[in-house]
Amino acid sequence: MNVQAGPGMAALAAIKANYSLTPEQRQIVDHVDRVAREILHPLQEKMDAEEWWPEDLFRQMGELGLLGITAPEELGGSGQNEFTQALVSETISKWNPAVGLSHGAHDNLCLNNILRNGSDEQVRKYVPGLCSGELVGALGLTEPGAGSDALGSMATSAVRDGNDYVINGSKIYITNGPIADVILVYTKTDKAKGAKGISAFIVETDNPGFKVAQKLDKMGFRGSPTGELVFEDCRVPASAMIGAENSGVSVVMSGLDLERAMVASVCVGMAERALELALDYARIREQFGKPIASFQMVQSKLAEIYVEVETARAFGYRALAACVGLPKGAGGRGEIHKLTAAACLYAGEAFNKAVTEACHIHGGSGYMQDTEINRLYRANKLLEIGAGTSEVRKIIIAEELLRA
Amino acid sequence: MNERLRNVPDLPTHYLTEEQQALADQASKFFFSEFHHLNAEMDDTDDLSPSIFPKLGEMGYLGLNVAPEFGGAGLDFTSACIITEELSRASAAIGLSHAAHDNLCVNNIYRNANDDLRRKYLPGLCDGSLIGALGLTEPGAGSDALGSMRTTARKDGDHYVLNGSKIYITNGPIADIVLVYAKTSPEKGAKGISAFIVETDTPGFKVAQKLNKMGFAARPQASWCSRIAGCRRQTWWASWTAVWQ
Numbered sequence: 001m002n003v004q005a006g007p008g009m010a011a012l013a014a015i016k017a018n019y020s021l022t023p024e025q026r027q028i029v030d031h032v033d034r035v036a037r038e039i040l041h042p043l044q045e046k047m048d049a050e051e052w053w054p055e056d057l058f059r060q061m062g063e064l065g066l067l068g069i070t071a072p073e074e075l076g077g078s079g080q081n082e083f084t085q086a087l088v089s090e091t092i093s094k095w096n097p098a099v100g101l102s103h104g105a106h107d108n109l110c111l112n113n114i115l116r117n118g119s120d121e122q123v124r125k126y127v128p129g130l131c132s133g134e135l136v137g138a139l140g141l142t143e144p145g146a147g148s149d150a151l152g153s154m155a156t157s158a159v160r161d162g163n164d165y166v167i168n169g170s171k172i173y174i175t176n177g178p179i180a181d182v183i184l185v186y187t188k189t190d191k192a193k194g195a196k197g198i199s200a201f202i203v204e205t206d207n208p209g210f211k212v213a214q215k216l217d218k219m220g221f222r223g224s225p226t227g228e229l230v231f232e233d234c235r236v237p238a239s240a241m242i243g244a245e246n247s248g249v250s251v252v253m254s255g256l257d258l259e260r261a262m263v264a265s266v267c268v269g270m271a272e273r274a275l276e277l278a279l280d281y282a283r284i285r286e287q288f289g290k291p292i293a294s295f296q297m298v299q300s301k302l303a304e305i306y307v308e309v310e311t312a313r314a315f316g317y318r319a320l321a322a323c324v325g326l327p328k329g330a331g332g333r334g335e336i337h338k339l340t341a342a343a344c345l346y347a348g349e350a351f352n353k354a355v356t357e358a359c360h361i362h363g364g365s366g367y368m369q370d371t372e373i374n375r376l377y378r379a380n381k382l383l384e385i386g387a388g389t390s391e392v393r394k395i396i397i398a399e400e401l402l403r404a
Numbered sequence: 405m406n407e408r409l410r411n412v413p414d415l416p417t418h419y420l421t422e423e424q425q426a427l428a429d430q431a432s433k434f435f436f437s438e439f440h441h442l443n444a445e446m447d448d449t450d451d452l453s454p455s456i457f458p459k460l461g462e463m464g465y466l467g468l469n470v471a472p473e474f475g476g477a478g479l480d481f482t483s484a485c486i487i488t489e490e491l492s493r494a495s496a497a498i499g500l501s502h503a504a505h506d507n508l509c510v511n512n513i514y515r516n517a518n519d520d521l522r523r524k525y526l527p528g529l530c531d532g533s534l535i536g537a538l539g540l541t542e543p544g545a546g547s548d549a550l551g552s553m554r555t556t557a558r559k560d561g562d563h564y565v566l567n568g569s570k571i572y573i574t575n576g577p578i579a580d581i582v583l584v585y586a587k588t589s590p591e592k593g594a595k596g597i598s599a600f601i602v603e604t605d606t607p608g609f610k611v612a613q614k615l616n617k618m619g620f621a622a623r624p625q626a627s628w629c630s631r632i633a634g635c636r637r638q639t640w641w642a643s644w645t646a647v648w649q
């Protein structure tokens with residue numbers, strides 16, 4: 001009902017076209033839009049009801065060309081930049097937010113991070129499997145005692161022992177944690193040095209020292225598996241370390257900038273879907289003998305949602321454009337740090353407003369868990385939490401503004 | 405709870421009387437010790453324990469505005485709101501189920517029904533052996549509940565026959581008594597509406613489904629179509645007119 005290109009959809013498509021996407025990007029977005037609508041959208045209901053992840057979905061996404069967007073073609077990827085990756089994220093999230101989240105954790109947080117920061121050997125070892133979906137990736141930064149202050153409060157440690165490192169500690173709220181084959185894990189290798197004593201490792205989850213303590217029960221993005229992970233004398237070879245010892249902070253910080261730009265796109269896709277659903281419902285639902293879309297107070301909401309979608313998109317795309325070609329090891333400070341935090345802050349809050357109004361337009365039906373708008377509404381809060389909360393995003397912006 | 409306000413001498417305590425304040429304190433203590441710990445499980449299972457309404461009745465928290473001669477607590481409206489507030493603080497879900505029962509159903513019957521109906525239903529509703537609900541909203545009639553109402557009640561001898569459905573009805577799946585609005589003279593629009601008390605064991609009534617909400621779980625809430633097809637009620641049960649007439 002809502003996929004037919006009514007005037008609203010056509011207008012949206014026209015606006016998107018104005019962002020001077022390359023013909024290739026447009027082709028990719030069209031392809032992703034089609035497969036996400038046809039294959040991922042129908043999965044929403046069961047994923048949400050049961051916190052269910054379809055077992056072979058990553059492989060299927062690999063076959064459909066949705067994985068390894070930024071990886072070189074010879075490794076099985078699409079050879080695109082982060083902007084295109086974000087367009088893919090936006091489109092998947094629009095049709096299935098939970099898949100969008102898991103896709104982002106795999107493709108951006110894990111795969112792209114390995115690609116940017118890993119050695120040739122590491123890239124060759126993991127990237128092809130991550131591109132085909134044979135391997136599922138995750139990133140483990142957050143800990144029970146270390147969220148906003150992830151670097152300062154990090155308690156997970158890796159201690160050198162001959163040719164190995166032995167990791168101890170736990171990670172929490174890790175997207176894909178329960179199903180991952182490969183996890184990029186941040187640990188302290190030198191506690192005395194604080195944030196400068198962090199190193200990144202690639203941990204394979206069949207390691208006997210690794211276990212999933214629990215799969216968590218979320219209010220939104222249900223189906224995307226989120227877990228608490230435990231490392232107990234988890235022994236990995238020194239070759240599993242990404243970059244040099246104690247150089248993890250630059251991996252974290254530049255990765256987080258890209259992640260925030262991605263999160264902004266996730267928000268845009270979901271906000272756009274909220275607008276479509278609200279438009280559809282307002283046209284169909286009649287009260288007082290007329291479609292509720294004919295009431296000015298409803299029209300006012302629709303207009304406001306539209307403005308949220310398009311301002312978030314404009315700002316998000318601007319931040320993404322700045323991410324393209326970001327040199328390895330750059331980011332984590334300066335203009336890009338500020339811009340991506342700002343776009344992410346704005347988009348998270350824009351989506352919150354948009355989906356709240358769109359849900360409201362659905363009246364009592366929007367309160368029922370099995371409606372698509374309600375699923376979007378419940379997904380809302382995370383986008384102001386993950387990749388740094390709204391407050392953390394503001395701290396970054398202000399710090400950069402005030403840096404002399 | 406309200407301590408903080410009371411300790412600031414310049415701030416009136418929302419103009420509560422001493423008795424109302426005592427009522428609030430006592431209610432808060434009871435609701436927190438009896439109900440607060442149930443919230444997590446209610447949210448999980450979306451079920452309201454059958455012991456809750458009788459417990460509320462036993463403690464005098466049902467029929468808050470109803471005169472003691474009908475089994476109620478005989479409180480003023482502000483006091484009833486204070487208890488609703490304290491109950492919702494301890495458990496939002498029980499608070500809403502209680503409000504649908506006590507205000508939407510019980511108080512409506514108390515204010516508008518004739519003495520026969522009041523004597524028949526209020527004692528059970530006040531001791532918690534009967535659970536009440538109110539059915540106004542329909543799939544096609546929400547904000548425009550009166551104008552778009554499609555449920556009808558047709559007179560048939562000394563009965564009325566009701567047809568139609570109601571949706572999003574709090575307590576619908578567990579109610580014994582539903583106060584139902586229906587059109588008796590559709591051509592008269594909002595002026596052609598009458599209110600009926602429907603007992604849910606009447607053949608012709610059914611709960612089509614229990615709905616899955618995002619919040620207030622345990623507030624049993626019906627039903628995309630609690631069908632009330634062919635419910636037969638004796639005329640005298642329906643001898644009172646709708647509240648807004």
Ligand SMILES: Cc1cc2nc3c(=O)[nH]c(=O)nc-3n(C[C@H](O)[C@H](O)[C@H](O)COP(=O)(O)OP(=O)(O)OC[C@H]3O[C@@H](n4cnc5c(N)ncnc54)[C@H](O)[C@@H]3O)c2cc1C
Nearest residue numbers: 139140141142146147148173174175385386387388389391
């Ligand atoms: C569904 C989901 C998926 C996730 N996926 C991943 C993942 O894949 N990998 C991963 O590593 N992490 C993941 N996270 C974790 C996420 O990044 C953290 O939850 C987030 O960084 C916040 O940390 P916290 O939960 O510990 O909150 P806290 O840091 O404890 O924050 C609590 C509150 O305090 C505020 N606060 C904290 N410090 C300050 C301050 N200095 N000034 C003002 N306010 C402050 C915060 O803004 C917040 O409102 C995920 C989380 C969720 C919910």
Ligand SMILES: Cc1cc2nc3c(=O)[nH]c(=O)nc-3n(C[C@H](O)[C@H](O)[C@H](O)COP(=O)(O)OP(=O)(O)OC[C@H]3O[C@@H](n4cnc5c(N)ncnc54)[C@H](O)[C@@H]3O)c2cc1C
Nearest residue numbers: 295297360361363364367538539540541546547572573574
């Ligand atoms: C959990 C829950 C419990 C409930 N319990 C009960 C109960 O016990 N008994 C009962 O009878 N009902 C109950 N309801 C129903 C509730 O009263 C209705 O959902 C509410 O009145 C809205 O009606 P609707 O859902 O049909 O939305 P609609 O009336 O379809 O409204 C949809 C949107 O259009 C807007 N709108 C409609 N008309 C106009 C206008 N003229 N101008 C501007 N905007 C307009 C609305 O504000 C809303 O945003 C319950 C609902 C829920 C969700």
